[in-house]
Amino acid sequence: MKTDRLLEIIIYLLNHEKATAKQLADKFDVSVRTIQRDVDSISLTGVPILAATGLHGGYSIDSDYKIRNQFIGKEDFAWIVMALKSLSTSCENDRLNLILEKYRSLNHVDEPKIFLDYSVTRENQDVLLHNKIIEEAISRLLQIQFDYQNVKGSLSRKTVNPLILRFKWYAWYLFAFDVEKEEYRTYKIARMANLVMTNVPFQSPDNVEERLADSDKNYLWTCESIEVWCREDSIAELEEYFPGEKKERLNDGNYLLHLHVPPQEKLWQALLLSMGRKVRILSPKSYRDRLVRTAAEFLSNHDMLMS
Template identity: 30%
Template sequence: MQISRLFQIIYILLEKKSVTAGELAKHFEVSVRTIYRDIDALSQAGIPIYASQGKGGGISLLDNFVLDKSLLSEKEQDKILLALQSLSAVQYPELDDVLSKLNSLFKKSNINWIEVDFSNWGKDKKQNEVFSLLKDTILEHMVITFSYFNINGEKSYRKVEPFKLLFRDKAWYLQGYCLQKMALRTFKISRMSDIHITEESCTHQSSQELMTKSLKEACSEQVKLTLKISPEGAYRVYDDFEEENIIKNNDGSYTVIVSLPGGEWIYSYLFSFGTMLEVIEPESVRKEISTRLDNMVNKYRFKT
């Protein structure tokens, strides 16, 4: 995360006075090019930072520079600490170190009142390692390759320019430009394997407006559903839907009228309610569910 890295660079320079770009790159496990981009960002933000060449040269702050915490109000300091603490959800590696330093600088003590954790119970560290790898490739603008299983269980090889990590509906996704399909795609991280970083740099990184357009088009493909959910499903009703979309019936059941993105996923989602849910409308979805249920039942019929 660039913002936290910028804070750390300032802190390191305040302590060590002068550090080379190579040393900073090694410390943060990024490229020297990335460090110079950070230096430019700090300079544009008004931090008196400069680089000197030759023997004994390096990156330094002007001698009279002091990181004045009074530039930030108490409320702004709290917001910064809260934002960094929420990064625990994505297992950001330098988080504890950054929080400790800023906590000391701001003289704060009670910053542990929130913990965000998106991981599954009992999940091993493999997903965290994949997340960290993908985060680095996005920040470094590097092309990656990986194997991917689609919703039908079909395996394919992908070469992608990664743009963004997205958490939605209990799962992490990678959004990027697929060089095989020549189009923007969204990949569920749990279905990715054999991820490798190539030596190629992204060329479509500046075309993020294409991603925005693609996502808007995907979101426009909505299916309006009328659902009836039994009283036993009350916990799911208020977990999954807005109160304004819920009608409680006299028999204790619920009628939910909601628009959801279309696609194969919608049937897996509806089936997750089991016998607690009945699709009232549209008829096309009712028929498709009936067909799928018949196919499932046929697999378990006793053969004579």
């Protein structure tokens, strides 16, 4: 229906900086002329659609109009405040705090009844300082350099085009283009040292989020499957740290879990070790032997032997 299409065009333009008539026609499977008539109809309703001509032309909605509350209700604002407050518990950012205050002032927004406290994930001051430098470099499209120690302990000097700073797996990471290797990589901020922002500009690719998604898919291919036996009274604890993984209930009431883990990361290994007799790695044998050696080395460092 035309009415549905008009609403979808408005929503699309609200979520995108600009779109040409051809792009909209392709998206909604109509002619360019139909899109032009639709835009005229939308404008008559009071939605300020701007039309720019030329090479970089297209339709857009007035930015001042986007921040008004015609499409966002009071309850929606409360959820936005909740998200901002939750984010502020793990991220120090002056702009974030300013935005939070702005949203709190809109229409006397009620404080949210749900609050997510991520303060336990807040990293040290070095990471927070690095984040600020990286944020500025991303904003100004300037290359950065840093010393980086990978998970195997190898140290190297990196020059990268910073693209996306994100929080994942309880830590901050940078998705960037490695200038020397000419490939997109993800770097853990906590493993950086001697970080500096250079005066060398770079051009950000248009499809950064697509490249990030591809990188995540490639990372998943590096994960390996392990089988873990888990005691019946401890399955909830293991599922808390490995949500959504396949599990089988055994005849004796205990469980068999099939976990996908990054082989070089140590956090999941430490978690299994911390559960003691509650879990046991069944396969592959190399993982089981590795954890046994780690436990033996820990005990020997305390003048103890495994029985």
